[in-house]
Amino acid sequence: MNPFPPRFLFSAALLLLAAPVGAAPLRIATDIPVTASIARQVTGDLAQVELLLDRAADPHDFQLRPSQVRALENADLLVWMGPELTGWLDRAAAQRGEEAQLALLDVAGVELRALTDDDSPAAEREGVEAHTDDHDNGHDHDHDHDHDHDHGSQDPHGWLNPENGRLWFATLADQLARLDPQNGEAYRRNAVAAQARLDATETEIRSLLASQEIxxxxxxxDAYGNFTAAFGLPDAIAITLGDASAPSAARLSEVRDRIAASGASCAFSETNQPARMIETVIDGTGLKLGPPLSPAGLDLPDDAALYNQMLLQLGQHIAACHDGED
Ligand SMILES: [Zn+2]
Structure with a gap:
C-alpha cells in the first residue's frame, strides 16, 4: 500500500499554502464566550482567540486579573460587546486605537430591543450606572461610564438576535482583513460560511418553537428581549434587571403580580445564579421550573460552535418546558 496517497500530499500542500508566511498569527482578546465563538468562526486557525471572562463569573460584573490584563495588552485586537454589557473593559478599550478594538453593540445596523422594563426608573439608570460592585467600598457609582453612548434603555444582550450575529461576522471579517490583509479573503469566506450556519441554526430554532404554544x-x-422579539415570542417577565443586579422587595412583589396576570406557565433560572430566587418567586404559582438558561454560553465548551449551540439550547429549553401545554 502506498503510505502517501495523492490526497494526503495534496492536503499537505494546501496546509503549507494556508500558513501565514513570516507573520505571527493575530492575537484576539474577547469578553464573553459568545464573542469568542464569533471570533473563532471568522478566524478559523488563522488567529489566536482568547476569552477573558472566567467561566464562573457574571458577564456584567468582572474584574481582570493581572495575567488577563497582560494578555489584553498583548492582543492585536479586542472584540467585546461594549460598555453597555461588559463595562469592565471600557477603560482598556478606550486606550486602544480605533482598529485595535471592535465593540459589537456599537456596529452600525445592530438592532437592539428596549429593555422590558423600559419605563421604570431602574431601567432608565441602567447602562449609565452599570452595576453596584461588591468587590470594593460599597459605592454604587464607581463604575459610571464617561463614554457618550446613549443606550441606557436598550437590552445589551444583542447576540440573541441572529440578525445581529450575521452582521457581526461580516464586520469582524472586514476589520481582520484590514489588520491582516494576507488572510483577508479567508476571513471573508469564513464569515459567509458562519452566516450560513447561523441561518441553519435559526431555522432549526424556529421549527422547535413553532411546535409548541409558548x-x-x-x-x-432582563436579557431575552432580543431573542423573544426575533423569534416572535411574547416578552419574558424578568425578576432582576438587565444588569442582573439584585431586585428590591417592591420589584419582587410587582413581578409576582405580573406573573399572576400573565398566564405564564414556565420559569427559568440561570447558569451561575442561585435558583432560590426564582423558586421563591414562583412558589405557589403552579409554574414549571425549566433548566437554567445560559444566554452568554457560560455552560458550554469554549469553542467555535458555542454561539450556535447556545441559541439552539435556549430554543430547546423554552420549547421543552412548554411541551404539553394547551
Ligand atoms: Zn445579562
Missing part, C-alpha cells in the same frame, strides 16, 4: 415565561434577568 406564552410569556419568567426569567432570572
Amino acid at each position: 406564552g410569556p415565561f419568567v426569567t432570572f434577568h
Whole structure:
C-alpha cells in the first residue's frame, strides 16, 4: 500500500499554502464566550482567540486579573460587546486605537430591543450606572461610564438576535482583513460560511418553537428581549434587571403580580445564579421550573460552535418546558 496517497500530499500542500508566511498569527482578546465563538468562526486557525471572562463569573460584573490584563495588552485586537454589557473593559478599550478594538453593540445596523422594563426608573439608570460592585467600598457609582453612548434603555444582550450575529461576522471579517490583509479573503469566506450556519441554526430554532404554544415565561434577568422579539415570542417577565443586579422587595412583589396576570406557565433560572430566587418567586404559582438558561454560553465548551449551540439550547429549553401545554 502506498503510505502517501495523492490526497494526503495534496492536503499537505494546501496546509503549507494556508500558513501565514513570516507573520505571527493575530492575537484576539474577547469578553464573553459568545464573542469568542464569533471570533473563532471568522478566524478559523488563522488567529489566536482568547476569552477573558472566567467561566464562573457574571458577564456584567468582572474584574481582570493581572495575567488577563497582560494578555489584553498583548492582543492585536479586542472584540467585546461594549460598555453597555461588559463595562469592565471600557477603560482598556478606550486606550486602544480605533482598529485595535471592535465593540459589537456599537456596529452600525445592530438592532437592539428596549429593555422590558423600559419605563421604570431602574431601567432608565441602567447602562449609565452599570452595576453596584461588591468587590470594593460599597459605592454604587464607581463604575459610571464617561463614554457618550446613549443606550441606557436598550437590552445589551444583542447576540440573541441572529440578525445581529450575521452582521457581526461580516464586520469582524472586514476589520481582520484590514489588520491582516494576507488572510483577508479567508476571513471573508469564513464569515459567509458562519452566516450560513447561523441561518441553519435559526431555522432549526424556529421549527422547535413553532411546535409548541409558548406564552410569556419568567426569567432570572432582563436579557431575552432580543431573542423573544426575533423569534416572535411574547416578552419574558424578568425578576432582576438587565444588569442582573439584585431586585428590591417592591420589584419582587410587582413581578409576582405580573406573573399572576400573565398566564405564564414556565420559569427559568440561570447558569451561575442561585435558583432560590426564582423558586421563591414562583412558589405557589403552579409554574414549571425549566433548566437554567445560559444566554452568554457560560455552560458550554469554549469553542467555535458555542454561539450556535447556545441559541439552539435556549430554543430547546423554552420549547421543552412548554411541551404539553394547551
Ligand atoms: Zn445579562
